Amino acid sequence: MGTGSVGTVRTEYYSFAEPPGELVLESGERLGPVTIAYETYGSLDAARGNAVLILHALSGDAHAAGLHADGGARPGWWDNMIGPGKAFDTDRYFVICSNVLGGCMGSTGPSSVNPATGGPYALDFPFITIADMVRAQKALIDHLGIRELLAVAGGSMGGMQVLEWATAYPEMVRAAIPIATTSHLSAQGIAFNEVGRRAIMSDPAWKGGNYYGGEPPRNGLALARMIGHITYLSDEAMHRKFGRRLHDRKELSYEFLTDFQVESYLHHQGDAFTQRFDANAYLYITKAIDYFDLSEKGGGSLVRACAGVRASFLIISFSSDWLYPPYQNKEIADALRVGGAEVSFVVLDSSYGHDAFLLEAEQQTRLISHFLRHVHEDHAPGGAHR
């Protein structure tokens, strides 16, 4: 799709919730001060009506598009979707992406300094939920002087945040684009997350979370990431990408070596992840995912939980996504429609599995650019359509 890049970008930081005005979390605990790392692309228009908030998945960060000035860094994680002429067209929209609360990419998380001790929080960091991530984003959006978001969009855990935004702050969200997500994590999803957590916590280097300043639990975190990666790809995608091709050899080794390419791919993914991600943040964020159940807002009813939304929805799922399968996305669409919301629900044909939300730029761009333009043009700033 669009070939434009947002160019060189830099990460900014917003700090708030200084004691005694701490952020009150869903658990009842208080956290402060809080810093949120974020990036913006494009320009906020005079009416402040063109802001689009992008929400990232488990291992994402604020760097969603462009390149950092220091060079060497990779392009933003959704660079194929954000930029001039792209799905999230920065010639039209002011795009914001922030690192989630509890993360390790600039926002306050378990590796941040605990003001009470002067050392890293580690496991003294309070539990955070998807709703807490969104509360922190709300503070950032307020700080940026934006009263209404043209759209909130994100895939996977980002989609959970989209649902949280649309239900927690209905008056602030005109359009919502949850992608490859679910209203509640399935038992299978909880199971995969728990195995990853146990891999980390049973690594002796984890030391009850107090590994900062020493060797982090690389083996455990790499294992967790390897498990995750299998769930992000489909059977078909793995077959196409690797099949049973051997790695660096012509015959089976008959030893405990890496025989197959799929093995070396997973090892590489696992090991590379340990260079950029904090194991404790992995624990906290996967727990936030496990805890997410939108229906709790409706006393167990997803329909009631969705009853107050005012946004128009574009819900995108992918045929081969078995982590958040199409039927789970459709449940959201069905519940929203019962409440009278305007909903487009799409199952895109893709063999990429859950990763499709990062890879299927062309199909998504057609849907999203049209949807956003419709919402942007049809509705006067301030929400006259209501």
Add this chain to the structure above:
Amino acid sequence: MGTGSVGTVRTEYYSFAEPPGELVLESGERLGPVTIAYETYGSLDAARGNAVLILHALSGDAHAAGLHADGGARPGWWDNMIGPGKAFDTDRYFVICSNVLGGCMGSTGPSSVNPATGGPYALDFPFITIADMVRAQKALIDHLGIRELLAVAGGSMGGMQVLEWATAYPEMVRAAIPIATTSHLSAQGIAFNEVGRRAIMSDPAWKGGNYYGGEPPRNGLALARMIGHITYLSDEAMHRKFGRRLHDRKELSYEFLTDFQVESYLHHQGDAFTQRFDANAYLYITKAIDYFDLSEKGGGSLVRACAGVRASFLIISFSSDWLYPPYQNKEIADALRVGGAEVSFVVLDSSYGHDAFLLEAEQQTRLISHFLRHVHEDHAPGGAHR
């Protein structure tokens, strides 16, 4: 189905391949002596024409039916399928089940004594393949004086052994019942196995495989088993069995505890497994599974690999099995049919996932009892039908 039990049974042992007559393995290495643990149920008829060989999956053993005399032990792993009046009717058939070569349930494997050192083999144990497992079984069947098996049957890795039997010793197999299996492990399957192996091998207690006499790598083995268990269940089965129900509590803990029932189930399965299974055997057996690719016998062609079979086939798969999905079972049926084999291919509707081959006794019994009776009655002893 049939409620009969084979009653009290005991495990027997057959030793062979004394040096210098070692078993020659697919890798070219030699192994001897070899002991195979096995059990039999029912009686061999005078014509020795009613023998059915049952082949077990990754974590199975020779104890397929009945109860051990020492009490306390659980019934055999396929007790719902083997016994008087059951699918493998011990009033009609002489049923044999042996523990695989490389295992840890009585057959020679990495925890056995290496005659060269007097200590456990550990990683000096040679690599074994599915074909090697079958070679050892062939020695046992010869020892029992059986020249032709009425049937070979098994699920998962047991199904791979069925395919190996029917192609390696076509003249010895009248009927073959591969269940929930594949002609070659998929990239996704290799990936799950490799994560399990890495979990074991990165557990410091593993010590390069030399943990015998000390603490075994329980954490790593438990993790491997937890990963395996997720792949044995379907999304739907996990939803029905656990959903998002909490474990031993009424509210979310907001701590790194076991919140959900599915987590405690997996921990229990993982930990219980470490009480009965050897971590090195897990490494060897999963590698044998990874290496299995029947098409290699046909120079890369599954059709050519299957060309020489003489058995009638009943191939059973399950709709919700995503580890060895129906399409992988169908590939076998299609290849066999090209070669003119008599094949019944069935996809049973089940929500149990891969575990269905252990749980769907009623549906399988209808198919298998009819199929076996047909083969048994239609063909005179000695294979007059050829």
